[in-house]
Amino acid sequence: MAITQKSIKILWSASGGLCAFPDCRQRLTFSEAGDFAPYTLGEMAHICGDQPGANRHNAAQTPQERDDYQNLILLCPTHHTLIDRAENEGRFPVEFLHQIKADHEAFVRLRLHAVPATDxxxxxxxxxxxxxxxxxxxxxxxxxxxxxxxxxxxxxxxxxxxxxxxxxxxxxxxxxxxxxxxxxxxxxxxxxxxxxxxxxxxxxxxxxxxxxxxxxxxxxxxxxxxxxxxxxxxxxx
Missing domain, CATH: 1.20.120 (Four Helix Bundle (Hemerythrin (Met), subunit A))
Structure with missing residues (x-):
């Protein structure tokens, strides 16, 4: 099972193209610079690990649930690596990752909230x-x-x-x-x-x-x- 295009699009849109880790919010796409082509840094990390032995792996999940938007969080490479280090599993549990994802997506929605203009x-x-x-x-x-x-x-x-x-x-x-x-x-x-x-x-x-x-x-x-x-x-x- 692979992450579907639908889940990819929901995740990137809801995250505003920014890293969801607290106080990071790094922009995850970059334009051309010199000889370098445009590129993306965003990584779709699994909240419950996708493989047995991975941090937070949940054997009860189906393959569809594992690769669904609900089990994904958009991160920069630094913070993806950080949450998936074996020694950090207790530091970044499932509940924490769901919460920071929800907080980040709320931030993106709030950023879109318009202050009413009068003219x-x-x-x-x-x-x-x-x-x-x-x-x-x-x-x-x-x-x-x-x-x-x-x-x-x-x-x-x-x-x-x-x-x-x-x-x-x-x-x-x-x-x-x-x-x-x-x-x-x-x-x-x-x-x-x-x-x-x-x-x-x-x-x-x-x-x-x-x-x-x-x-x-x-x-x-x-x-x-x-x-x-x-x-x-x-x-x-």
């Missing part, structure tokens, strides 16, 4: 950097990026693109949607229609990343939404 420009200021971050991910790692074109079958490049969608684009889209839900009434009916188009895009994009729908079902990103945010950001007060 259009405040909303635009909140959204603009999130859109910019998403656009940079697309430019650097997307299927039309220079690296993807030069390395069409590069597994490492695809892994970074997948993890960036899960750890950056999906969480950013969620936050944008929350900001808009709080402040949509600050916009005109015509602008609200553009916002609705973005929200449709964000929901369908997340469903595609989670393998719930085919790519053909994704609503294209509405350029009018980016233009609306940009125009609002620079509008005179």
């Amino acid at each position: 259009k420009q405040a909303i635009a200021r909140e959204i603009s950097p999130l859109l910019a971050a998403n656009h940079q991910v697309w430019l650097n790692y997307g299927p039309l990026s220079d690296f993807a074109r030069k390395n069409p079958n590069n597994d490492a490049a695809y892994a970074v693109w997948l993890s960036e969608r899960l750890g950056t684009i999906v969480p950013n889209n969620r936050r944008i949607a929350e900001v808009l839900n709080e402040g949509v009434h600050a916009f005109t009916p015509a602008e609200q229609a553009i916002i609705a188009d973005f929200q449709l895009h964000a929901r369908s994009y997340e469903r595609w990343v989670a393998d719930e729908i085919a790519y053909e079902g994704v609503v294209r990103f509405p350029k009018a939404f980016a233009e609306l945010i940009e125009e609002t950001l620079h509008a005179s007060t």
Whole structure:
């Protein structure tokens, strides 16, 4: 039994692409630097060890349970090694790992919680950097990026693109949607229609990343939404 794509995507998305170990939160994907290609550092550690003799191994688990999202925690290599050292089994029991995973995922959700904005420009200021971050991910790692074109079958490049969608684009889209839900009434009916188009895009994009729908079902990103945010950001007060 192997970890399924569904469990991988849930784990990376819920963890925000960050190490779940307390006070670490290291970013687990990295862009190109010099001659080095984009790469991931994230390791999907088993809470109950996957092999007999491994730390916290539970012989009563089925193979499916062992490789399920519920039994996985996303860590950097340093902390994965730390929790799996034989001498540390008592220091990092199952209950502790479940708790730090839950705490970390709660932190990620809280980070996405939007402070209600009272005017259009405040909303635009909140959204603009999130859109910019998403656009940079697309430019650097997307299927039309220079690296993807030069390395069409590069597994490492695809892994970074997948993890960036899960750890950056999906969480950013969620936050944008929350900001808009709080402040949509600050916009005109015509602008609200553009916002609705973005929200449709964000929901369908997340469903595609989670393998719930085919790519053909994704609503294209509405350029009018980016233009609306940009125009609002620079509008005179």
